[in-house]
Amino acid sequence: MFSQQTGFKGRNGYFKCNGFELTNFNNENIIRIEPITSKNVTGNCQLEIPLEDIEEFIAALKLLK
Secondary structure: OOOOOEEEEEOOEEEEEEEEEEEEEOOOOEEEEEEEEOOOOEOOOOEEEEHHHHHHHHHHHHHOO
């Protein structure tokens, strides 16, 4: 969970976000990132990152810090 509440935008508007659920689909070689809403349920929004590109994704996030 995050240190503070943030938000995410899905197809039904803007929602409060407490954190992310991370799922590893080994058979598909992807990581799925889904927001957790203020009601502690998974929001209707997904990011899929190829597992082979995860290090580049992490490096890009670190550059934003």
